[in-house]
Amino acid sequence: MHKEGKLAEAENLYRQVLAANPDHPYANNNYAILLRAQRRWDDAVACYRRAVRANPEDAHVLNNLTCVLSDMGQETQAAKVAMMAVALKPDYAEAWFNLGNILRNLGGADQARQAYRRAVRIRPDMAEAWSNLGDMHKSASELTQAMECYRTALRLQPGLPQPYVNLGEVLKEQGRATDAITLLQHALEQHPTLSLLHSNLLFALHYTPHVPPEVIFRAHRHWGERHATALTTASRKTFSNDRTPDRRLRIGYVSPDFCAHAVSCFLEPLLRGHDRSQVEIFCYPISRRSDAVTARFQAITGHWVPLTGLTDDEAAERIRADSIDILVDVAGHTCDCRPLIFARKPAPIQVSWLGYPDGTGMTAMDYRLTDAIADPPDVTDGWHVEKLVRLEDGFLCFRPAQETAPAGPLPARRNGHVTFGSFNNSAKVTPEVVALWSALLLRVPGARLILKSKPFADPATLARYQSLFTTNGVTPDRVDLLPQNPDQGDHLRAYDRLDIALDPFPYNGTTTSCEALWMGVPVVSLRGTHHVARVTASLLHRVGHDDLVADSPDAYLDIAAGLAGDLDRLETLRQTLRPRMKASPLCDAYGFAEQVEAAYRQMWKDWV
Known part of the structure; x- marks a missing residue:
């Protein structure tokens, strides 16, 4: 019955067997498999433990x-049981x-890698283990080995989606x-319903x-139509939220990044x-990542409600039960995102902000917080399903991850040459850059x-970039x-x-731009057409340095070369950038929160 998919009949038969013999090991094991599939965790554990006692x-x-x-989420206990199984x-x-999966969740990267290697030695055709072994290499920046593992997994099981995601x-x-x-377009043809891919x-x-940008917008709208629209339509419910216009609002923030x-x-x-x-x-939180920063978030928030381990339906119902007035997505389509929670419309007002440089493509998302420099009026509105709400003093407020002493002396004075630099992810450093x-x-x-x-810890990636610079006429001794x-x-x-x-460009820095300015290093930026290519222009405007923003590649070269030829100006910038930044809206947490709250209040009054 169970194998034939007749689950109700199978459950009835398992119950009959266990009524006669509660400790029957195989009935308990098989019934627990059925219970786990129904997400009846506690009942499944009880059955498995009876089966273990019997055998x-x-x-x-x-x-x-x-x-x-x-x-x-009981990873420590799971690890102990898994070690008994392999013993x-x-x-x-x-x-x-x-065991590898559990050790990985517990942060034991080396031990997880060893477990996955043991699995593929025993079963060289185990595609999932090759894929997860690739993840361990990827997290260690061993990109060449990661690619080999993902390609092995795809060769063994071409229909497995996860290696495509991570190889991309x-x-x-x-x-x-x-x-x-x-690669991802090819994978999507094979897995058209996989929203994460x-x-x-x-x-x-x-x-x-x-x-x-207009093509990127159509791609987002297509994502919404394919994965979200039907869920939004099916989830339409009335909201019982108190409609008093000026009452205290219940604001929910959904993010995988309540951590470092x-x-x-x-x-x-x-x-x-926030007031x-x-x-x-x-x-x-929609991720189990936890550290000292997580503890800070827990200390400053009124309610900490992890959604990890819940399905999208369960998560949406949990949020709805909290009577949230405005629900904010801080992930968009980035790593560990859960946009289909929002597709189910668990709150009357839903807002996208911060974590993703674009809209979501979902009609269930009502607003997106931005500003007039990152998203110029009458230019970028047509590239969003959401209504753009432009905050007057910028859409970001920065706090450095760690307190650090101000910048040291200007390197050019002691080196005898100017040093340019970028600490952005290499994904942004395209051949055009x-x-x-x-x-x-x-x-x-x-x-x-x-x-x-x-x-750059990966030798092949390092060699590729060295080759790119050499091809453009720059000798290796000039680039670290x-x-x-x-x-x-x-x-x-x-x-x-x-x-x-x-x-x-086109993908500007955000945190990296703020960190450079905080450390007294001016940032030269090329302003593009849409949000992802205009973030640093917005940041520089807040600190009064529109002069560092270029509208063309030639102007970019002129600004950067002009700075390189003016060491006195560079020294002045090194001494003044942090004080300027501290005094600007970019570091005014209470002022920023006030303008966000004003935007929330207007959204609420419009809904009421």
Whole structure:
């Protein structure tokens, strides 16, 4: 019955067997499989534990128990059970695979890698284990090995979607945005209903200058039509929220990044700045990542409600039960996003902000917070399903991830040459960016360039970028390609080596631009047509430096070369940028929160 999909009949038969013999090991195990599929976690665990007591040396039952404990987020207990399973049956590939998944969730990267390797040694055809082993290489910036693992997984199981998603990420991190887009388009043809894969494709479109904003918009609208519209239509319900116009509002923030992440540098100031007499804050984490920054978020929020482990339906119902007035998506189509929660419209007003440089493509999303520089009026409105709400003093407020002493002396004075640099992710450093930066180095004799990004730890990626600069006439001795420094303090102190920061295009820096300015390093930016290419222009305007924004590649070269030829100006900027920034709207948490709350209030009154 169970194998034939007749679940109700199967459940009835299992109950009959267990009524006669409550400790029957196989009936308990099989019934638990059915219960797990129904997400009846506690009942499934109880059945598995009875099966284990009846047959304590059955590694298969232990492995099944491992899976449901992991589903429940009880990773430490799951790890203990998984280790018992592999000890009983060392040649059990599936148990090693599950152990790898659990150790990975617990942060044991080296141990997880060893478990996945053990699984593929036992079963070389286990595509899922190859794919997850690729993830471990990717997280360690071993991109070449990651690509080999993903391609092995796809060769073994061409219909497996996850290797496509992550292989696309690797290609993007190598600065090969066009290749990533091509791969993800091919994968989407095979998996047209996989919204996560489709989201990755949308994100990748922003990294290349060859896809115009109107095409990117159509791609987002298509995502909404394919994955969200039917859910929104089916979920239409009346809201019982108290419609008093001026009452205290219940605001929910949904994010995977309540942790040490670039997003937290902008989300935390808003949450700290909120007037608790006007808004009641709910934080909804959609990722299990947790660290000291997570503890800070928990301390400043009124309600901490993790949605991890819940389906999109369950998560939407949980939010609806909290009677949220305005629900804010801080992820968009980025890593670990959950846009289909919003497709179910669990709150009467839904807003997109911060984490993603574009709209969502969903009619269920009512508004998007931005500003008039990042999204010029009458230009970018037509590229959004959402209504754009332009905040007068900018759509961001910055707080550095770590307090750091001001910038040191100007490097050019002691080095005898100017040092340009960019600490943006290499995914943003496309061949077009390399070409322009190479032209700058050729224009400024003796100048050097420092790039710092995690993927430069991969020898093949490093060699590719060295080759790109050489092709553009820049000798290797003028360019330093450094891997990311995991220590935030050391990362910020690395700006002491830079005289001038270069902003990539079309995908501008955000956190990196703020960090450079904070450390006294001016940022030269090329202003583009749409949000992703105008963020740094918005940031520079807030600190009174529109003069560092170019409207053409030639102007970009002129501004950067002009700065390189004026060391006195660079020294002045090094001493004044941080004080300017502190005094600007860009670092005024309470002022920023006030304008956001005013926008929320207007949205609420319009809805009422």
